[in-house]
Amino acid sequence: MKVAVTAQDPNLESTVDPRFGRARYFLLVDTDTGNFTAHDNAQNLNALQGAGIQAAQTVVQLGAEALLTGNVGPKAFTTLQAGGVTVYPGATGTVQQALEDLRSGRLQPAGKANVEGHWV
Amino acid sequence: MKIAIASGKGGTGKTTVATSLAYVAASDGHSVAYLDCDVEEPNGHLFLKPQIIREEPIRKWIPVVDPDRCTHCGLCSQACRYGAIACVGEETLIFTELCHSCGGCLLVCPEDAIREVPKPIGRLRTGKSGQVEFVEGVLDVGEAMSPPAIQAVKDTAPDVELILYDCPPGTSCPVIESVRGCDLLLLVTEPTPFGLHDLKLAVEMARALKLRFGVVINRADMGDREVWDYCSHQRIAILAEIPDELAVAEAYSRGEMAAESVPRLAEQVRRLLEMILSGAPV
Numbered sequence: 001m002k003v004a005v006t007a008q009d010p011n012l013e014s015t016v017d018p019r020f021g022r023a024r025y026f027l028l029v030d031t032d033t034g035n036f037t038a039h040d041n042a043q044n045l046n047a048l049q050g051a052g053i054q055a056a057q058t059v060v061q062l063g064a065e066a067l068l069t070g071n072v073g074p075k076a077f078t079t080l081q082a083g084g085v086t087v088y089p090g091a092t093g094t095v096q097q098a099l100e101d102l103r104s105g106r107l108q109p110a111g112k113a114n115v116e117g118h119w120v
Numbered sequence: 121m122k123i124a125i126a127s128g129k130g131g132t133g134k135t136t137v138a139t140s141l142a143y144v145a146a147s148d149g150h151s152v153a154y155l156d157c158d159v160e161e162p163n164g165h166l167f168l169k170p171q172i173i174r175e176e177p178i179r180k181w182i183p184v185v186d187p188d189r190c191t192h193c194g195l196c197s198q199a200c201r202y203g204a205i206a207c208v209g210e211e212t213l214i215f216t217e218l219c220h221s222c223g224g225c226l227l228v229c230p231e232d233a234i235r236e237v238p239k240p241i242g243r244l245r246t247g248k249s250g251q252v253e254f255v256e257g258v259l260d261v262g263e264a265m266s267p268p269a270i271q272a273v274k275d276t277a278p279d280v281e282l283i284l285y286d287c288p289p290g291t292s293c294p295v296i297e298s299v300r301g302c303d304l305l306l307l308v309t310e311p312t313p314f315g316l317h318d319l320k321l322a323v324e325m326a327r328a329l330k331l332r333f334g335v336v337i338n339r340a341d342m343g344d345r346e347v348w349d350y351c352s353h354q355r356i357a358i359l360a361e362i363p364d365e366l367a368v369a370e371a372y373s374r375g376e377m378a379a380e381s382v383p384r385l386a387e388q389v390r391r392l393l394e395m396i397l398s399g400a401p402v
Contacts, residue, residue, distance in 0.1 A: 050200075053215060060209065061208075
């Protein structure tokens, strides 16, 4: 399964970035092989508005089936849902730990956004 | 002549100056219109107490996607610089609360799948307060984009000698929309560190927009002298100094027209008005 994880650095030892829309990087991890690619999110990091929506579009376009992150707001959640991405909020620690938490079932899929929207 | 009354800092006296200018101008026989451009919190009506003659909705244009024509090519999403459109899988989502009604998505859509529909965002109220023509916009609660409402207010200006734009505080988009196209910008400030800090931002804005502007110092006998030093150093004209008077604050708190209740204030505002009408030295 292809899983996107928000990260502060472009490697598996990185801390999970708790922000979704303005995360530093998205790591796209293939949980079957352990291979991953890092994707810079600088464009959305500096967006005036709509960062969550555009980040969600990026994650969908990367082909992710699941997303592990800290928090997801309502617009981003709607977009991810439309793109068929299952959202697992509340991820903490390193990217590797978050992936382990997904395997062990500690992380559970969310049915709605876990935080409110905000302006800029 | 179009005069915008703005400030960086809130609470410096924009509405007191703007409504007093309207009142004094009308008393002196000038035809004048007061336009409340502070559509998120219009308060000029509290003092002018206008009789509202007409009320109509303000709308902004938002895009709607025809799902039968849309191929989810993503060009509209790429074109939207406000990040309001997402193309994911078999869906094109438009988040209209982020839309600035620029129409870019319509232009780039190769399938002609996007059309614009009007969405109500507030109310436009017009009326009269004595001889003063009154216009105000009231943005709906929860609506984030005030510029279209401000445009609607400004487009409603009657054909009169003197048009006064009572602007929102700050220096962001709503203020830019309010001051745009004015012949003279009055920056109301107060002699405090906060007043000066935000005056500097407002001056930068006025210069970037290449507007003629001058400063009105309200509560001029309190605080410090930094605003005068700044204006002198920057060669900015101080067009009026209004002393701090308890009677003005009392009239304000009762919702009275300060220029009517406090004749001394009316005289100061009259001098400002005459200076403006005779071509302010800015």
